[in-house]
Amino acid sequence: MDMGSKDSQGLLHEHMGLWIALLVLSIPIFVVWWWTDYRWSLALREPPLVPYIIPWIGHGLSFMKDVNAFTAWARSKYPSSPAATVQIAGKHLYLIFDVKLASQIYRRSQTFIFDPFFIQTSRILGASKKDLEILEMGAQVVFRRPGIKDDGRRILHDLHQLSPGFLQGKSLDKLTDVFLDVLCEDIDKRFPPSEEKSYEWEAMNLGNYIKETRAHASIVALLGTHIYDIWPGVNEWVWKFDEHFQSLFTEMPQFLNPKAHKLLEEGQQMCEKWEQDALKAGEEGRIEEDPEWDPYWGLRFSRVRSEMLRDNGLSTKFRAGNGVAFLWGFEANAIPISIQIMSQVLLRPKLLAKLHTEISACQTGPLTFDLKKLTTQPKFKSLFYETLRWATASPSPRVVREDCQLGDYLLRAGSMVVIHSRTLQMDPATWFIPGCPESDPSNFWPERFMDGHSSEALVTEENAEAEENYFTDVKRGSTGDRKGKGSEKTQLSKSKYIQHKMSALRPFGGGTTLCPGRHFAMNEILGGMVAMMLRLEIEVVEEELEKNGVPEADLKKTGGLFPDRPFIVRMRRRRT
Template sequence: MSFWAAALFAFLALLLTSVLGGLYTIGVFRKRAPNEPPLDKGFIPWLGYGMNFKKNSTEFLKRMWKRHGDIFTVLVGGNYLHFVMDPCTYRQIMRESKEKIDFNTFGSIIVLNAFGFPTTDIHHKIVQIASNKYLSGKNLTALNQVMIEKLKTVFIQRQGSGEEKKSWQQDGLFRFSYKTIFQASFLSLFGMDPEKRVEGKENPKNYLTQCEELYEAFQKFDRLFPQMALGMLDSIGKEKSNKLKNYFWDILSIKNISQKYEVSRWVTELVQQMADVGMTEKMQTQFLLLLLWASQANTGPAAFWILAYLLKHPEALKAVKEEVEKALRETGQEVKPGGLSINVSLHTMKTPLLDSAVEETLRLTAGSIVFRSVMQDTDLKMADGKEYTLRKGDRLLLFPFVALHTNPEIYSDPHTFKYDRFLNPDGTKKEFYKNGKKLKYYTLPFGGGTTMCPGRFFAVNEMKMFVIMMLTCFEMELVNAEEELPPVNESRYGLGIAQPEPCWIRPWPI
């Protein structure tokens, strides 16, 4: 064989190897192995069902569920995703060891893409310990009291003074709810600037003006977040996100935070613990932006939805308002015009109807995906007794919104808001079943297992405090009472609470 013939043969062999290697990498040759879930790769190499999943994830999963059953594997953008659609199996998955099925691997990628720093198991442990300490029990009660005072401050400024106090103020319901929660929560968690005081006294207007600017910037940041988290921003998006990050990093710099007063103990301890394990001040500041996003991105939208559902269902609004007023009277308080003199003590107030309305709201609007990485070949036993092998390197996903929250086998009229759905006629908590089996998890708005959102109790309390204050401080009406509730932005499914298109209210100060 001549040199050129040998060279040509070697080149063709290398080309063939490269092509075959590339085809293998993008999944062309992957076959369903014995005991593995049904495999559906679609018709487009590597991309698979990526476009279908991105366009409408809920409808796509319903089709796959109907086609393949309670567990299936689909190819999405080069990744093999196992979806488990039987909520009776969720508990088994939540209890699986992290050596087999791990959340932190995927979570670290999201944090790195969006906030710019790598996290470790140590960081996750610090957040868990500090959150358990300060976002539950007596410390949570203390934080609730701070939050209610900040809500009062926001409402006082919104009510205005003089002639402004008794006039209709039209506002977008989403913006009204989200901005109110954001302003009060930011001041509760991240404190106030000394320079915003006037002659040594607090000037709420100055604080809230700054918070309003932060809110507007946060909205821009949050709109970019889905693409940012997945590393899919184009050059223009990257430029915008970097500009916004620099803005927040300046506001949340360790130097600035250290000079603020009334910073929550949860934030100060987290910062100190991160410093103790070697985080630089830059990384600590990046971490504070993560805390800001995690504490604000879902609570404001959730506050919007519960207010919207109550306004659209007058019987629910009336029942919850009567319950709140009764609970206040039982704690020795009277709702007077203005309502801002009340002391909302959630640990002493019994509000089962409001609790049920909050849970119903989260059931209908929480679109979080529970995500796990398969760290080694793992056998998963389903609730029906069948066993499947999950392949190392794949992903395991639960989408409770489809498989659990809106499952007609579990909830009657699953897309209808029923404020008392979670209560029995005697006022006790209702239990839920599927195929005759009692469900351990009948809603999962905050994820599940050891990686469940550590701020969930504070988030729910924020919603309840917001509703209580709205019911005692304002009479409200929708500008267009006949209009249906707005559709949701489906691009945010997987990241938490759905966000709506605009609708309007007129809040009337009592």
């Protein structure tokens, strides 16, 4: 054997020895990695599955029929579990019953995403294929459809940024001023102070009266007076549409769900007409330059929103459908709560007297008051928050963007998560105080929030983290490179008790979808109630109360909940 052959064999043996050494050294690393991953997969499981009978469909029919009753039933199957899994149309849906898990979902907006629901709602309300392609540009989705060209438009992001800026500050003040002016005018028309008949008792259903007056005042404040010129029946339409809105999400064809589709079509036609008339009025110089409010557009926000949608190439039908959803959402939540808060006050004459004392401290004249000061009064604040807790049921949905860890659970990509606010708001573990029977969460207890704390600081801090995650993710513009386990921050803003209680109060959702209209909702609900209290004497008709019973929250709908029965009162003009 020559010298070259021996050198080659020696080199080969040397390399083999090196590879064997590397392999031996890597075995412990591989074993540790495998064992860690294996233990993680063993430790993490989806939340417990609620049994179902019908394959693939699972619980879908029950969930769509009555989400509140279904969620209560699902919770009863695993009362100590912070979450449960249900089967709907071949996919898993995770119901969240735990305050801490809910807060993590809201904060981790890059993993738990809402954009798919906006896109689905837009499709149901009339968006074209081209509209959907525009909406999907830069949207947070699980999978991007092939063939979607991205030209840089970010309409969902832009809409998200637009709303808060126009529903606070100067715009909020203008919105509130117009609302209260119209409401007071309507009260004065029904009970003219100059007519003696106005000072005689008149019996009526409180809910119907508040529906009529608050809807008119808030629609004029948001959309102007001209909408009533072209659509006199808009008030009646709102409440009919509210009854059928949820059924549209079953996506049944029109012949199987004719009433809902007919109401949707009416709303689309009238919202399209409203926009066309406002554009024409602007072209003809009937609208002054850039006002905060005008009779055709209403609040400046409505005009700027329409302009943004048009500039981004979204169709007339999409804009009309978007207007339908906006109008319905603006009316269908705050007004039921307005009815509930007034009803609960009238059932408690001692509370009514105490509220009049707080009103007196805020009055600037016989019929006027400082609303900003009023909303800081302890009894009014506590009453407001308790009404939100007791009379709302606001399911907050998200899509899981990738496999991730939430608490002790593994959640699968493409599945849906629903935080059911009413479950959190009625949980005895959060709300019941031992030795204080009135604190039972099934009771309406006006003093529940008399500790002086507000949920706004908590939701603002939580919202800030969610917004940061959302904007970072949108700028990245990618569906990948996100850590599944995510962060689970500990909240440190208040004492643990107060923090836990306020984290469980979720009438306005949370995270990036925290309702931007919540500030006006407070002004509308409390300001509207005080405007009535200063102008009218109102008493419960005891005979009718005995016959009908005390109203409870009607759980057949979501969002703000109406009373489940008539509440008959007598009213007359208050002498000042």
